[in-house]
Amino acid sequence: MSSVGEPRERLLVLALVALGLLIAPFLFEGDYEHGLLVGFCVNLLLLTGLNLINGYAGQVSLAQAGFYGLGAYVAGILGARAIGPVWLSFVAAPLAVAAVSVVVGLPSLRLRGLYFTMASLGAGVVLFLLFGRAVSLTGGPNGLLGVPILELGPLVLDTPTRIYWLAAPLALLGLAFAGWFAASRWGLAIRAAATSEPAAAAAGVPIFRLRLLTFTLSGAFAGLAGALEVYENGFVSPEPFGFFAAVTLLVVLTLAGVGTLLGPVVGAGLLFAFDELLADASDVRPLIIGLLFLITVQALPHGLVGTVADWRRGRREARERR
């Protein structure tokens, strides 16, 4: 069963992440770097959500990129057409994606293992194709123009730095919520069901309903991430939400470590490092992602965080035996 660590350990992780988010904008300066840091927060939210369903519930989803795009388009269209105040996008996007997650999850979470993954892949690809084809609504392949500057009451978030100070607390809150959820009674039940379905069912765990709840939460995370992304960019086009994006999210989460609190943080950090190092060589990126995935799923199925944890546990047990 995936482990959530002791409460003290979780608080320590959260405190360290908070500290990191606080000093990062002073280590990396300038609008470009701060834009990448907003990207880090967006990816952290996406991966934290994905980790709930893939890691704790053990149901590998490939729909997260499509859900992310849906959140971005919902927030962007509300903003561009000036429907309601701007802050409403940040409520509407997660709610809309959560609602779609329920619609997708109701039939697909009745399937198991690879069949659920395929259904989520189908749903994600359908969303991606719709972004490009529903031209009158989304602007089609050319993208959606006219996304306004983010204003929350008296606050005008018109630079990447200002948006960062909204994105960072949201990402931290999301991570804290996910940690709390995984350690809660519901989280325990869903993790137990991922280890042994018959045993969990016999213990009275309502497996299907809990999986649907987890899938819905992961969708809401993607919706919030999409809303942040669209206001940071001021623009949205279908390209970043396709099959490759879905695979990339799965890759970095697997490489970092699924089913751990720190996994999404390490994963978002890896994506940040890719953006920093490969800024001028974007064509090489898919090759690196593909090869990393090929190696990781076979050699490090528990990811970096999980492998370190296994190693520490092994050492501790060896010490206790002595």
Added chain:
Amino acid sequence: MTDFLQLTFSGLTTGAAYALVALGFAIVFRGTRAINFAQGEYVMLAGVTAGALHQWAHPPLAVVVLAVVLMGALCGVATEVVCVRFTRRPDPNTITLATIGLGVAIKAVVLLATDRQAYTLPGFSGDATLHVGGAVLEAQALWNCALVAVAAGALAAFLRWAPLGVALRASADDGEMAAASGFSRNGAAAWSFALAGALAAAAGAGLAAVSPVNYDFGTLLGLKGFAAAMLGGLGSMPGAVAGGFAIGLTEAWFAGYVSSTYADVVAFGVLLIVLFTRPTGLFAAVRVERV
């Protein structure tokens, strides 16, 4: 009526390609219980290679086709080495995920090597066309359907009568029993991947003669071929062929009569409907697992 015929012909042309891709999914699924997501990228690689080979040396078309089919089989063997042999626990889920990584890597290599250029082959019998009931039928459509017929027929005969084919079926049925009789599971996996690669390469050559092929050609095609395989019933050979043509025709008719904008969505709509209502597909071949 003319419209209908025209749409049907175009549906048969793409349907033939989906059928070949779906056959590849079926073979690998029987051999390993995994889904080979590199399948669509083999098609793209073969199409690009065939076009580049033709452009570079102008060999006879038959030589080009044979060369890429051989290359496809080798790609299949390489897939087995990279995605199955290196795994500590070669379970279907790990193999499936590994092939996704390999597919992304193949696409990236072709992107870097060709710099987004598209390649074509001339039609196998030139630009010959037939006129049927007022509609124009490109000869290449017939060639592609013939490819499917030959591939499916040869495959069926191979699995039915050839000693190796029988061993493959035995291994798909009960791997441990087949291994106990001296046919290793790795061998079965390698042969399955090789056959799937050869079929995909044939599809790639056939498609390059219909439309230009670039690095981005394989991903959507592979996913649609997968939808076709699911529709027919994952692991069923007749199901794969039927599913491929069914998706190709539905797509063409939808594009003609409903909306060409949303035609690409059809295959995935079918995939979701099949998964939600009848996950074993139309021709359930494999022992029904709890899905």
